Amino acid sequence: MHCGVDSLSNERVNKLIQVIRKISLFDGLGPTQIQKVLGACGPRRLEEGEVVCAANTPGDEMYILLSGEDVVYAPDDSEIARIQPVATIGALSIVTKQPRTSAVKATQASNVLVFKKLALDMALKTDADAQAKILRNVVEILAGKMNDDTERMREYQKELLITQDAVSQLQKRVDLALSLLAKET
Numbered sequence: 144m145h146c147g148v149d150s151l152s153n154e155r156v157n158k159l160i161q162v163i164r165k166i167s168l169f170d171g172l173g174p175t176q177i178q179k180v181l182g183a184c185g186p187r188r189l190e191e192g193e194v195v196c197a198a199n200t201p202g203d204e205m206y207i208l209l210s211g212e213d214v215v216y217a218p219d220d221s222e223i224a225r226i227q228p229v230a231t232i233g234a235l236s237i238v239t240k241q242p243r244t245s246a247v248k249a250t251q252a253s254n255v256l257v258f259k260k261l262a263l264d265m266a267l268k269t270d271a272d273a274q275a276k277i278l279r280n281v282v283e284i285l286a287g288k289m290n291d292d293t294e295r296m297r298e299y300q301k302e303l304l305i306t307q308d309a310v311s312q313l314q315k316r317v318d319l320a321l322s323l324l325a326k327e328t
Contacts (some may be wrong), residue, residue, distance in 0.1 A: 155180070162256075164206060168234045170280050177274040183266040184256045189213070189249040195232055198246045202236020203260045216246045225250075237263065238281045311312025 159178060163169050163177050172180065187206075189195060195206060198218055213226040222243060232247050237260045267273045 159256075162209065162229050166231055166234070167284055168205075168231060168238070168277060168280050171276045172192050172273055174269060176267075176276075179266040179270065179273065180258075180263070183262040184258045187192045187257045188253060190255050191249055191251050193249045194241040194263070195247040195249060195255070196243050198244060200300055201258050202239070202241060202243055205234050205237040205258040205260075205263075206232040206255040207258075208232060209254045211290060213253060214250050216248065221258060235281060235284065238277065252261050285301060 147246075159181055160174070160177050160200070163172075163180055169177065169180055184207075190213065195213055198216075208226055208228050208230050213232060215223040215226065217223050226247070232255070233243060235241070236243050237258065245269055267277070
């Protein structure tokens, strides 16, 4: 299941190269390296409602959403995020070998490029430079996610303190009201 770069028109190959260049995981790869990456992928059509990947499954595939829309769900089935083209699905799992932490489902018919871990590893096995660039990109992506999580935690802590203060103020009012009510009776 390869993109079959050789059998595609130059225009189509150029469009796919532009797509790959937009993916942060492949940032900094040269033209030959991008050709190798393209050789490790295949097209797939997702129907509305189709599960792209499930939580707690091996991260042995990565997807690039070319058209349509997909949604990321937490283990409790709450919506975490909506994915729009051109974005990756499962990019970190394919590199880190960690199980997927969330599920992704197509909310409308979608087209994706599928990268199987084994095919990508084979395509890049003799290119240490490409491997190093991809691993560096993974570190940068993870650092960005950690920074985002830290900022969300700060915001949560602020909201928690504000809520605790509001609860404390309400408790004082309730105590005052109860004390006034006790005096009346």
